[in-house]
Amino acid sequence: MAVVGACAPERARFARETARRTGRMLVSAQRVGASPEPVAEAMSLLPWCSRPQGAVVEFPECTDVTEVIGASAAADSGVVLTGVLCVVDAAHLLADLHREDCVIHPALPHTRPRHTARALLSVMCVEFASAVVLVNWEPLTTPELSTVLALVNHLGPRARLRLHHGERDPWLREIAASATRYDVTQERSGWVTLLNREHDPYMTDPRVTALHYENVRPLHPGRLARLLDRRIESGEFGTVVRSAGFCRLATRSHVIARWNHVGRMICLSPLASDAHVAEGEELLALGQDLGIIGLDLDVPALREALDDAALTDEELAAGPGAWAAFEDPFPVWPTLSDRSG
Known part of the structure; x- marks a missing residue:
């Protein structure tokens, strides 16, 4: 024990x-x-x-x-x-x-x-x-x-x-x-049960909220960074205590990333490349698949803000070649082959 x-x-x-x-x-x-x-x-x-x-x-x-x-x-x-x-x-x-x-x-x-x-x-x-x-x-x-x-x-x-x-x-x-x-x-983990649609806590409180957020469109890294630094961290939508799951950055759209956040700490790290998915295997996620837990959350406003960080219709239509020129303030990732080595 x-x-x-x-x-x-x-x-x-x-x-x-x-x-x-x-x-x-x-x-x-x-x-x-x-x-x-x-x-x-x-x-x-x-x-x-x-x-x-x-x-x-x-x-x-x-x-x-x-x-x-x-x-x-x-x-x-x-x-x-x-x-x-x-x-x-x-x-x-x-x-x-x-x-x-x-x-x-x-x-x-x-x-x-x-x-x-x-x-x-x-x-x-x-x-x-x-x-x-x-x-x-x-x-x-x-x-x-x-x-x-x-x-x-x-x-x-x-x-x-x-x-x-x-x-x-x-x-x-x-x-x-x-x-x-x-x-x-x-x-x-609560965030995993949220992603699996099995989250059923037996203790509830008006201040505590959990939500499952999904969006198949990649994230614009510049807009995401501003959302995290200026709005979520400041408590504009309430206190996001824990969020975790999977996401894609448009500038690195061939890679599924692990989204791992608690309190004031967030880390986006590479998990899998689309190029390495074997025939018949399922992708971990198409875009964002996040479990979010917090206090006094304004859920509609938080969902809208996350949606706004994803690519617009015009950006999506421009394709990966245009996405590569987007502002990307997040740290460079090691290649997946480097990580496995």
Whole structure:
């Protein structure tokens, strides 16, 4: 069982409590974090666990939770992951998701350290959790708590939500007893369920909205950059907390890009080239296919603004030769062959 979360003191405290109350061995974040590869370190330690109940592993904040899931699901891992418990500081959730700094991942000798946006790691912990445990929720008003619960449930609709009450929590052993093996094919993220038209959160709040945005036309990169920098980031349409999915830039129209946004961080990165799609295979997307989750969203205005960033009829008719001359302020992408190498 993995314990993850952005706030180290609360995460460590909850991991100790979980291990003690479920009779499991505790592997602390301090222990695995001493290695430049915390996930690999945990996988090497766990086969030595002598407790029949298993172990609780607390992972440091630099950990990508998808690496934990992938490593445990590997055929030769010898480790069974039965739960990901994400500890969320309820009073600081929005601040955590709007952080602009990066986590520096430990590096092996003679290699460069990797940098990952702290907000992205935080939101992924929520999205891939089997249970989200809210701590420090008591100072929130009832409306504030309702909004936080609904937002968490929209981000991770497959996760169970629990308010932490310390020693009075009867659900901790229940979660441990009812745990099932994690599978890499499980689709837990709210944005993925939006794209699959399976998004059905059980917690709602008037302030929290989720929408599925589609548009087959490529995006004009200059207009998109201005929309992101001047209008979405300023909160003109409300607070877009999370958006993710697929898109195409007109200047790079042969490539499907991954759209990955949380808070004030956005990254567009190449996923697949149309030239490499085998006969009979489906494209990931024709144009934009985005799941968007936010607070106080003006959905019609946001949809219209995204539509305006796509090519007009005249631009579309001009063809890729004309598109190549469009303003494109986004960073140059490595070629897909470079990435695979």
